[in-house]
Amino acid sequence: MILQEDIAKIFDATQIVDVISAFVPLKKRGTNYIGCCPFHNEKTPSFVVSPSKGIFKCFGCGEAGNAAHFLMKHEHYSYPEALHYLANKYGISIQERELTEKDKLEQGKKEELFNINEFARKYFSNILLNDEQGKAIGLSYFKERDLSDETIEKWNLGYSKEGWQDFYLHAKKNGYDDEILKLSGLTIEKENSKEMYDRFRGRVIFPIYNIGGRTLGFTARILSSSGKTKAKYVNSPESDIFSKGKVLFGLNFAKNAILKEDLCYLVEGNMDAITLSQNSVENVVATSGTALTLDQINLIKRYTKNVTILYDGDSAGIKAAFRAVDLFVEGGLNVNIVLFPDGEDPDSYCRKLPQEEFKSYIKDKAENFILFKTHLLLEDAKDDPFKRSNLIKEILNTISLIADQIERAAYIQQCSSILNMKEEILNNALTKVLRERLLSKKKLEKTQESSLDSEEKQEYIPEISPKKSQKQILKDNFPDEQQERSIISLLLNYGDKETTQKVIQDDNTEKEEVFLVCSFLIGDILSDDIVFDNPLYQKVFDIYKEYILEKQTLPNLSVFTANEDEEIQNLSASLLMSNYKISDLWGEKWKISVPLPQNSNTINQNVKESLLSLKLNKLERKIYEINEKIKQEDNYEDQLILLAQIKTFKAIKKIISSELKRIITK
Numbered sequence: 001m002i003l004q005e006d007i008a009k010i011f012d013a014t015q016i017v018d019v020i021s022a023f024v025p026l027k028k029r030g031t032n033y034i035g036c037c038p039f040h041n042e043k044t045p046s047f048v049v050s051p052s053k054g055i056f057k058c059f060g061c062g063e064a065g066n067a068a069h070f071l072m073k074h075e076h077y078s079y080p081e082a083l084h085y086l087a088n089k090y091g092i093s094i095q096e097r098e099l100t101e102k103d104k105l106e107q108g109k110k111e112e113l114f115n116i117n118e119f120a121r122k123y124f125s126n127i128l129l130n131d132e133q134g135k136a137i138g139l140s141y142f143k144e145r146d147l148s149d150e151t152i153e154k155w156n157l158g159y160s161k162e163g164w165q166d167f168y169l170h171a172k173k174n175g176y177d178d179e180i181l182k183l184s185g186l187t188i189e190k191e192n193s194k195e196m197y198d199r200f201r202g203r204v205i206f207p208i209y210n211i212g213g214r215t216l217g218f219t220a221r222i223l224s225s226s227g228k229t230k231a232k233y234v235n236s237p238e239s240d241i242f243s244k245g246k247v248l249f250g251l252n253f254a255k256n257a258i259l260k261e262d263l264c265y266l267v268e269g270n271m272d273a274i275t276l277s278q279n280s281v282e283n284v285v286a287t288s289g290t291a292l293t294l295d296q297i298n299l300i301k302r303y304t305k306n307v308t309i310l311y312d313g314d315s316a317g318i319k320a321a322f323r324a325v326d327l328f329v330e331g332g333l334n335v336n337i338v339l340f341p342d343g344e345d346p347d348s349y350c351r352k353l354p355q356e357e358f359k360s361y362i363k364d365k366a367e368n369f370i371l372f373k374t375h376l377l378l379e380d381a382k383d384d385p386f387k388r389s390n391l392i393k394e395i396l397n398t399i400s401l402i403a404d405q406i407e408r409a410a411y412i413q414q415c416s417s418i419l420n421m422k423e424e425i426l427n428n429a430l431t432k433v434l435r436e437r438l439l440s441k442k443k444l445e446k447t448q449e450s451s452l453d454s455e456e457k458q459e460y461i462p463e464i465s466p467k468k469s470q471k472q473i474l475k476d477n478f479p480d481e482q483q484e485r486s487i488i489s490l491l492l493n494y495g496d497k498e499t500t501q502k503v504i505q506d507d508n509t510e511k512e513e514v515f516l517v518c519s520f521l522i523g524d525i526l527s528d529d530i531v532f533d534n535p536l537y538q539k540v541f542d543i544y545k546e547y548i549l550e551k552q553t554l555p556n557l558s559v560f561t562a563n564e565d566e567e568i569q570n571l572s573a574s575l576l577m578s579n580y581k582i583s584d585l586w587g588e589k590w591k592i593s594v595p596l597p598q599n600s601n602t603i604n605q606n607v608k609e610s611l612l613s614l615k616l617n618k619l620e621r622k623i624y625e626i627n628e629k630i631k632q633e634d635n636y637e638d639q640l641i642l643l644a645q646i647k648t649f650k651a652i653k654k655i656i657s658s659e660l661k662r663i664i665t666k
């Protein structure tokens with residue numbers, strides 16, 4: 001928890017050019033700096049940093065934000081981590097929220113858990129490498145699997161002896177008490193006799209690390225054939241530091257390679273991950289044999305949006321892959337899949353093939369998941385009409401999980417050709433699936449949170465049409481998008497400038513008066529009760545309004561560019577940079593010019609024009625809505641009232657239109 005006033009201090013001290021040039025080479029151009037964008041591939045620079053505004057924007061991919069946002073995006077920091085980095089860089093001392101006694105106790109306990117796990121990791125590793133039993137059973141197992149000494153050391157693999165108390169006695173001798181040993185799950189207390197015994201016995205040990213490389217717990221595999229009745233794998237139990245569904249085996253080693261390749265290979269078994277990593281496929285993580293969770297998907301998403309699943313080719317592997325695929329799609333990731341020949345898993349196949357051959361196998365055989373699923377199910381269904389209809393349902397279900405409408409449309413197109421079905425039919429069926437999901441979701445929410453305002457829960461059901469552009473979608477959602485955006489842009493860019501506007505006085509005569517742009521815009525919009533369609537714009541408007549009306553001061557731009565709401569950060573950074581244009585004036589030389597209003601005349605005109613266009617749009621919609629109402633109204637008198645309303649609105653519309661025309665043609 002960092003105090004708000006400290007956050008303000010951090011942003012006051014932060015020099016954004018300084019921060020970014022530690023990662024991206026920047027060149028000065030006019031008042032700004034320019035470089036090649038680190039977030040997309042480009043050869044000509046379109047990444048602009050404004051030191052005066054403390055923000056950056058890429059004109060290629062649209063990424064924009066403040067220094068903390070840059071660090072979050074580039075270094076994959078969390079927001080607090082980015083703030084700490086900046087505080088450190090600029091020598092700002094942060095007063096963390098006072099830790100309560102309870103917090104301190106909990107933190108101490110976590111630290112103790114890390115310590116005992118580190119201690120155990122070293123112990124198991126020592127047994128594997130130096131103990132007779134460890135060498136004969138554990139080490140020879142890893143050697144049979146072709147693991148090198150370096151690999152065994154890198155992953156800190158270990159072995160636990162077959163006795164009941166080997167580890168327990170060693171830990172006691174080193175001063176660890178029963179309490180923490182029980183808490184870590186490394187030893188277990190017998191219920192009746194209170195006797196302690198080791199959880200891991202006669203097993204090879206795989207330490208599980210967090211992203212920072214600290215030991216969270218262990219997975220242990222049984223080797224002896226006498227253990228047929230025992231579980232093949234045993235894990236550390238859930239604790240304050242370890243939760244199986246929240247870690248991915250090998251991520252601490254793989255994260256840089258994942259970033260570099262912009263791709264993550266996902267395998268099931270720990271040995272798969274270790275073997276691949278040893279054979280120079282380093283961007284690989286394992287689910288450790290557990291079912292994939294959303295938390296794990298979010299972990300991967302911090303590094304890349306591209307995942308290739310490497311699963312066994314048997315039916316269990318395919319089933320697991322199907323399940324994983326739906327989760328990934330829902331999480332917004334691009335998923336490919338590679339299946340191995342029957343009887344092979346990634347580990348065995350990787351050891352069978354020469355390194356380069358294996359690498360090209362997983363590259364070439366990677367198939368898009370939806371097409372993979374469609375082909376596979378089609379093979380199974382053949383011409384059986386019942387099976388075919390189930391197959392279509394199944395595929396549409398997966399496609400419906402894709403959040404991006406354009407992407408969905410592309411898949412529908414591909415599936416229509418594979419299945420030899422009309423796109424239109426698939427589209428209609430998909431709309432049905434989407435509607436059903438929405439309805440059942442609403443029903444669920446209703447029962448869960450019946451107290452919540454139902455209007456808040458209203459959700460937009462997208463129409464399925466492959467030809468719609470992103471802009472069109474935005475327009476469908478927020479019909480006055482463009483007009484609203486220009487108002488917010490004026491507020492942020494010129495809110496503190498002066499503007500001369502005509503006002504009508506009490507005696508109906510016109511008079512010119514000088515206002516601040518922000519006061520004029522906000523006053524005018526409030527007096528007409530205008531509400532923004534796009535809730536994000538409304539939020540920015542409300543923040544600005546609060547400063548002007550309640551705090552009676554102009555907001556610092558960092559109120560928006562360093563807002564805790566990331567959407568506001570992005571929007572404001574984007575709008576504040578939008579009046580810069582990059583053009584190549586002299587061949588190779590890239591220059592930034594400022595084409596938007598600079599003098600008071602253009603500001604005056606822009607303010608008027610934006611307000612009038614917004615009002616005109618809102619009026620047109622109002623008139624349309626009333627017209628629709630009239631069609632449904634049976635009562636003649638009510639119809640007349642509505643008609644009268646339309647008449648009034650049309651009269652206002654006429655005045656606004658002619659005023660707007662006058663301004664534009666002036």
Ligand SMILES: [Zn+2]
Binds near residue numbers: 047
């Ligand atoms: Zn970019």
